[in-house]
Amino acid sequence: MTTMAPESDIRRQELAGFLRSRRERITPEQVGLVRGRRRRTPGLRREEVAQLSAVGVTWYTWLEQARDIQVSPQVLDALARALLLDRSERSHLFALSGATDPAPGTECPSVTPALRTLLEQLEPIPACVQNSRYDILAYNRTYGRLLCDLDALPPEDRNCMILAFTDADWRASVVDLPEVNRTMAAKFRASMAGHLAEPAWKALLKRLETESAEFREVWERHEVVNQGGRTKYIRNAEVGLLHVEHTNLWLGPGSGPRLVSYPPADAVTRERLERLWSLAAAEPPSYGTMGE
Incomplete structure (x- = not known):
């Protein structure tokens, strides 16, 4: 007869x-x-x-020893705050502890005021901050109009995996959609390996x-594929075909948040990105963030 461990122990x-x-992912x-x-010690020490x-x-x-303490x-x-948890990780921490979050709207600490300024100064280059689950945590105005109108979407839908497989505007903007989505799914599977038991990942899947x-x-x-940059073609509904370089700049360990940008690969794309930025800049800035 198998004895199940009490839920509190689990x-x-x-x-x-x-x-x-x-703790181990933070330098x-x-x-x-x-x-x-x-x-x-990888990352931070307990003390x-x-x-x-x-x-x-x-x-x-x-x-960390799973002692029975309150x-x-x-x-x-x-x-x-000390562990730099994003919004989903914070919710997971409180759920595991059986406690009510006193500040459920707390911003992701990886999106600092300085990072928001960087996103703005990168324009007209489209750029955003994503976590390893492909949630779009923040973005500049050009990125907000690159593949679809992100400002028009509820925060819970601002996830590249959700958009790539379910949003008509996003899908229409992606050249060679089947191959791109196949690669995205492979990257998502590789990223999920370290988060199989986490509710936010299971809910997204x-x-x-x-x-x-x-x-x-x-x-x-x-299939599994590691994260990496590549040249992409994007068919923007407002300015036409764009040839860009997909680049990742990690803001911490490879499993953490990253700055994603799309520099132009040619002069025509640069001119079209400037035009897209002008269209976006004509509207009030959002510099969108999850939960706003």
């Missing part, structure tokens, strides 16, 4: 693993700490997370399988 184990994985430099020569969160080292260690919403809020027969077909191939 939650604590999930919480412990989640905290460890988030000391990202939170203003000095790396030092003898560092062997560094405790220091940043203003909690006891022993207490935080018990959390955690207040205020402490969870401090941990979420379920939605894709429910809403797109095309996605179900390519997902069954079990």
Whole structure:
């Protein structure tokens, strides 16, 4: 006879693993700490997370050991900030802890005011910030008009996977759609390997399988591809065909958020991107963010 572990034990184990994985992905430099020569721990040390969160080292260690201890919403809020959790990760932290988030609208800490300024200054080059789940966390005005009208979409639909497989305007803008979507699904599968138990990832996968027969077909191939840049053609509805270089600039570890930009690959595309930016600039700026 198999004995099932109590739900509370499973939650604590999930919480412990989640905290460890988030701690290990953050470099000391990202939170203003000095790396030092003898560092062997990937990411932050437990005592560094405790220091940043203003909690006891022993207490935080018990959390990562799945001890049966109570955690207040205020402490969870401090941990979420110290670990640079995005909105979905923050929600996951509170769900695992069985607590109510006192600030559910907290912005993703990876989208800083300086990063917003960078997005603006990159124009007319389209650029956005995405996480590894392809959520579009923030974008400039040119990117907001590149493949579809992002401002017209609810925040929960601003996800490249959802748009690539379900949004008519986005799909009409992608040249060689079947091959591009097949590659995207392969990249998504590779990214998901480290997040198989996380509710936000499972919910996104379920939605894709429910809403797109095309996605179900390519997902069954079990193909995987690492993230990387490439030359792309985009058929913009307002300015015509664009030839761009897809580039990724990681804002942390490879599994974290990244700045995605589309510099022009030729003079014609540059002129057309400038025209697209002029059209977008004629409207009030949004510099959109998840949850706005």
